[in-house]
Amino acid sequence: MTTLQSFNPADGTLVWEGQVADTHDVSAALMRARKAFAGWAAQGTQQRVEAVQRYKQALEARKDALAETIARETGKPLWETRSEVASMIGKVDISIRAQAERAGEKRTDMPFGQAVLRHRPHGVMAVLGPFNFPGHLPNGHIIPALLAGNTVVFKPSEMTPATGALMAECWAEALADHPHVFQCIQGARETGEALVAGRVDGLLFTGSAGAGAHFRRVFADRPDVILALELGGNNPLVAWDADDIQEAASVVVQSAFITTGQRCSCARRLIVPDNAFGSALVDAVAALADRIVIGAWDETPEPWFGPLISDAAAAAAKARFDGLVTSGARVIRPFTGIEGRSAAFVTPGILDVTGVFVPDEEIFAPVLQVSRVPDFDAAIEAANNTRFGLSAGLISADDVLWQRFLVECRAGVVNRNRPTTGAAGSMPFGGLGESGNHRPSAYYAADYCAYPIASFEAADAGGNAGALNGKIRP
């Protein structure tokens, strides 16, 4: 029996310990999920709506415990994990609305009877979650999948099993009369691999682009399996003009450094004009970054961000930062550890990479790469110079530039004068290129959780013979 443990990255203390699901456990869970599918799919929509509403109540009853668990397991401050739990709770009503609007039933009267649009669930969905929003992101797949009538086998990130276990407790309460409709299995990549290799009808995945590319290959010969990929990015933020440089610097700092840079939609690249505004903005961003309160989730004063997910993540990001410096990048603000803290704590780093070859990779940490460009054409070219396409932003009061940016910049989330991380559950969330596979999540998750069936329906076969009149031999 193999054991999985998770640790608080702020101080290394143990948060969770439990058993890893092996190949046998995974296929048993998939078999149970398949058995449970027919009964769950046959439930009326109202019964499933009631089940997710019971889940919402279970979340509400545990909201403090959940916020604290996410904070201890990820290192994120409590203000942020409370808002994550609020998003999880809010997701229930949003998903019910989305399901009705995007995957419900529609009837249109026709001369012969009716044209009817219905949606049917796919079957057994595997959900693999990331560590950075260990509650909110898998929740955004699981609720729509269950509402649509699928059964779900969920594997949380190996970094955040305690969060997954608490979610499972909520579902167990909500689905007490529907065993195996939702199951949570714990483990690392091997467990995920066993899940994906099993008999699943869909994989709903939020995680790294590397894993997403791997899954595209795994499922290349299984077109019957629905694959929804929500992946990383190398997101550009073009800052072109602003009346108030401090406000603009706040947009940049929030875009680049929130959640210690561990949001898929964080700005990784700041593109500024090579002029006085560009220089003043970069100075203001560096000065603001100096003043960020960094600390453990429960410290006073409340930190804006905590440690990275692990010491290893910090070491990997440091190696990438140092590699860019070796390639010629100029350090505007160093990316270092913090004395007296665990090795997972880092300071926000800023590099000027103008004229330097930079690999088109996501650095999942508070590292911002600044490029200075001569004109707006070059800014858009630089913004689009990536194989990803998740989020992008423009800081400018110029409506003409915004219209150009909207038309020419390729990304699934394109914000103006707001952080690149700005997103709402009432809108779709997904990316182009290596950032996804055109199956956006959030409000559009309902689309990949069910397939549409179009029917022409008449009460009897009358009225069909007339169409052949005069066109067949007597």
Ligand code: NAD
């Ligand atoms: P990850 O890809 O390392 O892991 C995600 C999950 O997939 C984990 O449960 C992991 O165990 C599993 N997994 C990884 N490789 C696997 C494989 N080969 N076979 C089976 N299972 C496998 O991602 P992470 O480090 O947990 O999360 C951070 C990444 O997620 C970043 O790249 C970030 O940009 C991305 N992300 C994307 C979104 C989005 O909505 N687009 C949101 C959050 C995070």
